[in-house]
Amino acid sequence: MANLNRIILIGNLTSDPEVRFTVEGVQVAKFQLIVDRFVQEGAPKQVDYIDVVAWRRLAEICGQYLKKGKPVLVEGRIQVRTFENENGARKWATEVVARSIKLLGDAVKEQAAAPKTSEPLDEVPGIEELPEEESDLPF
Amino acid sequence: MYNKVFLIGNLTKDPELRYTPSGIPVVRFTIAVNRPSAKNEKNEVDFINIVAWRRLAEICGEYLKKGRPVSIEGRLQIRPYEKDGEKRVFAEVVAEGMQMLGKKEGSPAQPEKVQNEEPGPSPAAGSGGEEIPF
Numbered sequence: 001m002a003n004l005n006r007i008i009l010i011g012n013l014t015s016d017p018e019v020r021f022t023v024e025g026v027q028v029a030k031f032q033l034i035v036d037r038f039v040q041e042g043a044p045k046q047v048d049y050i051d052v053v054a055w056r057r058l059a060e061i062c063g064q065y066l067k068k069g070k071p072v073l074v075e076g077r078i079q080v081r082t083f084e085n086e087n088g089a090r091k092w093a094t095e096v097v098a099r100s101i102k103l104l105g106d107a108v109k110e111q112a113a114a115p116k117t118s119e120p121l122d123e124v125p126g127i128e129e130l131p132e133e134e135s136d137l138p139f
Numbered sequence: 140m141y142n143k144v145f146l147i148g149n150l151t152k153d154p155e156l157r158y159t160p161s162g163i164p165v166v167r168f169t170i171a172v173n174r175p176s177a178k179n180e181k182n183e184v185d186f187i188n189i190v191a192w193r194r195l196a197e198i199c200g201e202y203l204k205k206g207r208p209v210s211i212e213g214r215l216q217i218r219p220y221e222k223d224g225e226k227r228v229f230a231e232v233v234a235e236g237m238q239m240l241g242k243k244e245g246s247p248a249q250p251e252k253v254q255n256e257e258p259g260p261s262p263a264a265g266s267g268g269e270e271i272p273f
Contacts, residue, residue: 004147094230
């Protein structure tokens with residue numbers, strides 16, 4: 001049976017992405033998205049804080065373009081992995097491994113004051129279908 | 140904001156149907172989802188927690204069984220909680236839709252009708268509205 005694991009998120013970055021290299025020299029970016037839950041009108045706001053990782057070229061692009069507070073669309077898969085914390089205890093982490101990322105919204109607004117250019121700034125170039133890296137996260 | 144998840148995997152065990160103190164059905168189970176892997180590589184698996192509420196919970200509790208392939212559509216929810224004074228988070232997919240896939244191996248020609256053996260709403264201990272009772 002073929003399996004499927006796909007997730008699509010739109011949210012805002014809670015901080016600037018953290019970009020590092022693994023010991024093998026592979027670039028990896030990590031950030032967190034705050035995603036509003038759908039609630040009934042008048043109900044208190046609810047959110048999920050979702051960790052996202054990106055590898056290689058996509059990680060590089062994240063480091064260049066993503067900033068705290070920016071709205072972003074992330075498409076990828078859910079990964080559940082175990083790791084040992086500093087006390088040697090086994091912990092579980094759930095995160096989204098990004099396959100493609102798209103900047104949304106306010107890149108255009110920031111440019112509004114400037115003379116209009118025909119160059120759209122709200123799209124990160126060429127970051128579809130990057131191979132995933134299976135090595136351990138350096139954080 | 141947008142949060143959509145699509146999964147196909149197999150149940151790691153029979154789902155557990157429970158009721159909140161206010162009588163709302165809730166079911167939890169885990170599905171094993173294979174990661175795409177190259178030939179000759181070790182097959183890696185993500186074990187993803189699923190929760191469903193109300194009518195969908197009852198249907199899951201009645202029909203889903205360990206090992207069965209299932210398709211889940213929903214959203215990823217990250218629930219903070221505290222254990223031994225330590226802050227933790229619990230990640231789960233809240234199912235909004237479920238579809239059973241494939242045929243059960245060695246089953247008779249007619250689909251197996253599973254009777255719900257749960258004794259009905261049980262007075263669960265604990266407090267707090269829609270807290271998950273397990």
